[in-house]
Amino acid sequence: MLRTCLSHLAAPFLVAVIATAAHAADGKRVEARFERSACAVAVVPGERIECGVLSVPENRRKARSRTIRLPVMIFRSTAAVPATDPIVYLPGGPGLSSIEGRTTGKGNPFLAERDHILLEGRGNRFANPSLPCPEINALQAANATPAVQIAAVTRCRSALIGSGIDLDGYTSAEAADDLDDLRRLLGIRQWNLIGFSYGTRLAQTVLQRHPEGIRSVVLDSVLPIDVNYDEMATSALRRAIDAMIDACAADPDCDGRYPGLRERLATLVADADRNGIRAPDRILRGRDVVDAIATGLQRPGDIPSLPRIISEASEGRLTGLLPLTEQNPSNFNWGLRLSIWCSEEVPFEAPVRVAMQVSPTLGLGGVDGRAATPEMCAAWRVSSAGSTANDPVRGDVPVLILAGEFDPVTPPAWGRRLLTTLPNARFVQFPGQSHGAMFNRCGGQMTLAFLHDPRAPLNGDCVAKTPGIVFSTDGDAGPGKR
Numbered sequence: 001m002l003r004t005c006l007s008h009l010a011a012p013f014l015v016a017v018i019a020t021a022a023h024a025a026d027g028k029r030v031e032a033r034f035e036r037s038a039c040a041v042a043v044v045p046g047e048r049i050e051c052g053v054l055s056v057p058e059n060r061r062k063a064r065s066r067t068i069r070l071p072v073m074i075f076r077s078t079a080a081v082p083a084t085d086p087i088v089y090l091p092g093g094p095g096l097s098s099i100e101g102r103t104t105g106k107g108n109p110f111l112a113e114r115d116h117i118l119l120e121g122r123g124n125r126f127a128n129p130s131l132p133c134p135e136i137n138a139l140q141a142a143n144a145t146p147a148v149q150i151a152a153v154t155r156c157r158s159a160l161i162g163s164g165i166d167l168d169g170y171t172s173a174e175a176a177d178d179l180d181d182l183r184r185l186l187g188i189r190q191w192n193l194i195g196f197s198y199g200t201r202l203a204q205t206v207l208q209r210h211p212e213g214i215r216s217v218v219l220d221s222v223l224p225i226d227v228n229y230d231e232m233a234t235s236a237l238r239r240a241i242d243a244m245i246d247a248c249a250a251d252p253d254c255d256g257r258y259p260g261l262r263e264r265l266a267t268l269v270a271d272a273d274r275n276g277i278r279a280p281d282r283i284l285r286g287r288d289v290v291d292a293i294a295t296g297l298q299r300p301g302d303i304p305s306l307p308r309i310i311s312e313a314s315e316g317r318l319t320g321l322l323p324l325t326e327q328n329p330s331n332f333n334w335g336l337r338l339s340i341w342c343s344e345e346v347p348f349e350a351p352v353r354v355a356m357q358v359s360p361t362l363g364l365g366g367v368d369g370r371a372a373t374p375e376m377c378a379a380w381r382v383s384s385a386g387s388t389a390n391d392p393v394r395g396d397v398p399v400l401i402l403a404g405e406f407d408p409v410t411p412p413a414w415g416r417r418l419l420t421t422l423p424n425a426r427f428v429q430f431p432g433q434s435h436g437a438m439f440n441r442c443g444g445q446m447t448l449a450f451l452h453d454p455r456a457p458l459n460g461d462c463v464a465k466t467p468g469i470v471f472s473t474d475g476d477a478g479p480g481k482r
Contacts, residue, residue: 032056032181036037036452040071040126044104048076054119054182059169066164069128070178075105075116081105085190085215086115087451090180092197092221094172094340097125109448110174117191119182121202123170123336131160131170131335141329143287146375153379160335165288168383172205180210188221190215192451196436197221200285204393211395216454218447219326220402220438222415226392229345231353235371235411237290238362240408240434243266248307254471258307264314265293269365277313277320286365289313297408298435304472342377347384349374359464369409398454399425402443404433405468426450426458431468442466 032055039051052072059065077083087110091098098118110116123131133156139149160167182190183392192215195203200219207214208225223229248254253413258264269286296302296309302324309320351374358368399422403412412429419425428446430437437443442462449459 015264016267019414032178032185034072034185036181037071039073040100040120041073041099042103043073044080044106047105049105050074050076054178054185056122056178056181057169058122059166060174060177061168063164065166065169068122068169068223070122071099071120071126072182073099073102075102075108075111075120077111077113077115079111079113083114084188085192086117086188087192087194088117088119090193090195090199090202092199093332093337094198094202094335095124095337096123097121097331097333098200099126099343100331109444110451113448113452114192117182117186119179121336122178123339125331129160129163129165131165131167131339133334133338136334137329137332138305141327146373150375150379151199153334153376155382158195160471165335167339167380168343171343171385173209173344173385173389175202176205176209179206180213182405183210183213187275190408192216192218192454194218194438194447195220196438198223200410201225206394207397208391211397216398216451218400218402218450219415219418221370221404221407221410221435222401222418223410224392224414224417226390227414227417228349228353228390230349230357230370230372232357233371234357234362234364234412237294237297237369237408238364239411240406241293241364241375243406244303244306244469248471251469251471253473254307257473259309261307261310265310266363268310268314269363273365277318279318279325284325287367288325288365289321290367292321293326294369294408295327297406300404300406300432300434300440301433303406303410303432304470307471308473330405337370338380339382340374341372342380343382344385344389346372346374348376348390348395371381382469393418394421396424397422398450398455400447400450400458401425401427402437402447403427403429404435404437405428405429406433407432407435407436407437424455428458428460428463430463431466432470 027094035053041048044047045326054070054072055067057065058068098120101119105111108116120126135152136156137148139152190213193203193206200221201223203217203219204225207217209219215384248258248261270290272284272289273286275283280387291307296306305320313321354370356371358366360366401415401418403415416427430443433440445462446458
């Protein structure tokens with residue numbers, strides 16, 4: 001619940017509802033408003049967590065678009081005099097909730113200096129409406145055939161359209177405008193954005209559309225706006241696997257224990273595709289093996305064990321590999337995911353290059369790292385974004401770009417790419433880390449220091465002292481045991 005006394009944001013909340021004007025394409029007036037409310041998720045009693053709902057047009061390009069409702073959470077700073085520029089965290093996806101599981105501010109290091117604000121993105125789990133399409137999550141986890149998945153896409157689209165949802169309203173541009181509406185309604189002159197994975201793309205969109213409201217930006221595991229993700233998705237995984245294998249080869253002990261690791265993996269994947277690998281509950285194919293390695297690469301604690309796991313699996317010992325093959329359905333809201341992706345990513349991608357990402361020539365068992373396929377988007381049928389939706393971000397706001405050495409989803413080179421168009425950006429690569437480079441002690445320290453003074457020189461001592469990967473040679477170590 002929102003409190004009556006609201007520290008430095010008190011004035012804007014003297015009334016229950018505050019409105020700001022936006023304009024539709026034909027000049028007619030539409031309203032965005034903020035209302036105090038109970039929290040959309042259960043929170044720890046007694047903490048300074050204040051909640052509300054942002055109401056905005058579903059599609060700002062239409063004069064008579066209906067209103068949608070987006071939950072807001074404000075975690076109040078523990079500082080005696082908080083900084084006037086809060087942080088806003090933008091999660092990955094697209095299609096992941098901003099507020100799910102956010103029950104407490106305890107352990108949140110950002111609150112020592114400033115407030116932390118979360119806006120549930122339009123179409124996500126706690127928004128009204130929500131665009132879940134849960135059947136697609138289940139089919140993805142089961143590696144269902146493309147035809148079966150496309151049929152599920154068609155069914156979900158029909159259900160959402162039938163309920164009155166305007167699927168063209170669910171884009172990064174609209175989400176960026178939601179954020180700026182919220183900033184203005186809360187009476188905040190500027191705030192700081194922290195984006196992770198797809199959240200970095202959304203942060204770039206906000207920077208393009210509303211730079212005046214941004215003090216600084218942290219981009220962790222960057223998806224540049226002008227990168228055609230599905231043309232490179234599996235190649236990004238191939239890069240990360242090769243980086244891990246090269247690191248083992250450069251380590252005399254690792255190379256001595258697990259020689260010829262690249263060839264072993266290639267043989268393992270080929271044998272799995274040709275004959276299958278018998279596991280207790282199923283037959284593993286090459287795609288399953290590579291998916292397991294990809295899962296391990298996203299867990300920094302598991303990366304040191306991967307050479308041993310690959311080597312043992314190539315000899316028929318699956319103890320280390322099998323835990324990594326346990327794939328649970330994701331919790332993406334696929335309706336939102338498809339509306340965003342099919343509007344602003346797929347229209348700019350070359351179908352031939354996209355198709356190559358599941359080619360056997362990559363040596364990865366046909367594993368599919370694409371966010372959505374052209375066939376899915378053909379069934380989803382939303383309007384394509386304008387050509388500027390693929391333009392690289394530009395601006396002079398201070399930006400901190402973080403990357404993990406073994407990231408199999410968003411390679412470090414994608415983060416460096418932004419240095420050419422963001423003159424006040426700094427890039428840091430963390431040895432031994434992966435997707436989510438901020439989520440370690442050094443990454444956290446650098447992020448907090450940057451937010452304290454975004455224009456100060458970066459202190460990279462903790463990065464320099466990071467030893468990088470230390471490969472496991474203990475047969476008892478492995479996923480879930482480190």
